[in-house]
Amino acid sequence: MWTDALLAYIHFAAIFAMIWFLSREWTLLRTGAGAVDVERIARADAGYGALAVVVVLSGALRAAYGLKGWAFYVHNPAFHLKITLFVLVGLLSILPTLAFLRWRRARRADPAWRVPETEWRAARRWILVELHLLALIPLAAVVMARGMIHG
Template sequence: MPDFATGDLALAIVHHVVIFALAGIIAFEVGVMKPGLSTRDIPRLGRADMWYGILATLIIIVGFSRAIWFAKGWAYYSVNHFFWAKIGAFLIVGLLSIQPTLSILRWRRAQKTDPSFVPDDAAIRGVRRFLWLEVFVFAWIPIFAAAMARGYGMAP
């Protein structure tokens, strides 16, 4: 059984690595989801989106493990406004990712009946808008994290 400091360090490392991986996946999706995407881009987006789900789940598991059992403990985070702002922002990113996921799944299904299927530009631009909104909200999370870690936003 690792001691507290080792467990805390391990989870902090995993937290950061998985967050950077998720940022990479979002950047990949923004880079590929453009008018003119090819038939081969749709399965690539599908695979990236599957990793999105896996990484987001890992972030939740690791993040809450840190908040409850490691770092400063639940008594600290549960009354910290920046912690809840961070969780809220992460939740909004998750909700914003539903539209892109459903679109990609629909396009993959359409490709099964018509292998030459590609979505029209308007549909691609619509999904792209959601991806950029995700980027915008995601960018606030490290700001809330830094404030939360330094004791700002504690309820009186």
């Protein structure tokens, strides 16, 4: 029982921290294209990515070694929806991540360099989509935990 509780705690803490880092990216992008702090946004994105790995690992360990067991999850459509949404968010995060890395390289090469307006708008848009999709995952989790949809 303690193993399940510890894994749940790690999983939830990592989820909250991951969302905080993504929200930090959104906040840093609110300053406007010319004022973007590319170092901070790249660090926030690295934190977001690292915590996404912790979320996946802790979630997999919960599914394998938690109280409900793998059989509960593998046949639950809401679990598959959660995983699909998480993978979709992960795929959508690739474009902003590549942009942030490119921005950081450009700024380090030329301190006067500014983020192009079109790239700034695209990054903001993708992060907002990620945040909205992430907000759907707890709904799928609640449905899953209560066994409301059966496979």
